[in-house]
Amino acid sequence: MSLDLDPKIRLIEPDQTEVEPLDGMIGAATEMDVDHAIESERLTKCFGRRPAVDKVDLRVPTGSVYGFLGQNGAGKTTTIRLILGLLRPTAGSVRLLGHDVATGRLRASAGVGSLVETPSHYDRLTGRENLDLTRLMLGLPRLEVDRVLEVVELASAAGQLAGSYSLGMRQRLGVARALLGRPKLLVLDEPSNGLDPDGIRDMRRLIRSLAERGEATIFISSHLLSEVEQMASHVGLMHQGRLLVQTELAALKHSAQRRIGIGVERAAEAAAKLCLFGYEAVCIEADALEVSLASGAASAASAAEVNAILVAAGFAVFRLRVEEPALEDIYLQKVRTETAAAASAHNRKAA
Numbered sequence: 513m514s515l516d517l518d519p520k521i522r523l524i525e526p527d528q529t530e531v532e533p534l535d536g537m538i539g540a541a542t543e544m545d546v547d548h549a550i551e552s553e554r555l556t557k558c559f560g561r562r563p564a565v566d567k568v569d570l571r572v573p574t575g576s577v578y579g580f581l582g583q584n585g586a587g588k589t590t591t592i593r594l595i596l597g598l599l600r601p602t603a604g605s606v607r608l609l610g611h612d613v614a615t616g617r618l619r620a621s622a623g624v625g626s627l628v629e630t631p632s633h634y635d636r637l638t639g640r641e642n643l644d645l646t647r648l649m650l651g652l653p654r655l656e657v658d659r660v661l662e663v664v665e666l667a668s669a670a671g672q673l674a675g676s677y678s679l680g681m682r683q684r685l686g687v688a689r690a691l692l693g694r695p696k697l698l699v700l701d702e703p704s705n706g707l708d709p710d711g712i713r714d715m716r717r718l719i720r721s722l723a724e725r726g727e728a729t730i731f732i733s734s735h736l737l738s739e740v741e742q743m744a745s746h747v748g749l750m751h752q753g754r755l756l757v758q759t760e761l762a763a764l765k766h767s768a769q770r771r772i773g774i775g776v777e778r779a780a781e782a783a784a785k786l787c788l789f790g791y792e793a794v795c796i797e798a799d800a801l802e803v804s805l806a807s808g809a810a811s812a813a814s815a816a817e818v819n820a821i822l823v824a825a826g827f828a829v830f831r832l833r834v835e836e837p838a839l840e841d842i843y844l845q846k847v848r849t850e851t852a853a854a855a856s857a858h859n860r861k862a863a
Contacts, residue, residue, distance in 0.1 A: 631686025775831030
């Protein structure tokens, strides 16, 4: 797609040299001090009779990197569209940076930068010219384009046509557009979607660098749980339109069940010995067993005790490793628990 401007039309450049808050304009920073950058109350969206988003209560702490996670079709993008005011909810409410989206969308959107799904660019304009269009609409100085190009590491490619950009570069250009005006809240919907391993790594590094700058709360949705696990401080896990859990990532992992993998001869006998001491031990191979620890148990102390028990009983331990729970495993366990609870409730209702 090309954009042809009449040469007689002269766009007026703003004369400020620094970005100032622009009240009521998307992408402009606000100064409101709130505990939660995003807050929703029983947010619901139905398509026909089916709830795509079902009574979601989001609490996104200001200054956090919040991973909004779930499988494809879990309701993440629909929730984001509701948050940004791009869809009208069936029920419930949303507040952005302390402002209600329903009663004042422009004020709520001020201070918010977003990248929803695949960003659209003018292929026959350069990367810089694409950003200039948004900059002029926001009334920002030229230096703001230079700043965001440096942040997303596209300064050297700014003069190339956007149509020649790789998918990863196009995604970073979309992030650059979202960063114009120094937003206080950055909403990124599947920013790594479709990228190759190099592109995913570059996007992860970019988001980490944004978090380290501490200028904005970052709300990032993804189905790539292992990626978000490497950069999020808080997470919300979605499944079939429902928010299963939201908490600090460290607290979630601490509460999850850990395992100790042990390499030992006569593993079946060794597992039986540990069971006598109250451990949940299972032989998985002739020379390997696995011990499941209670949620929140001190893994290092338990590993030392398990090793001491086996050595004292005459078993030769040649490998011992505490296996920390992966976020993906935690998510799948939460989904299984939710599915089982729903099935049980359905059976009780049918009876």
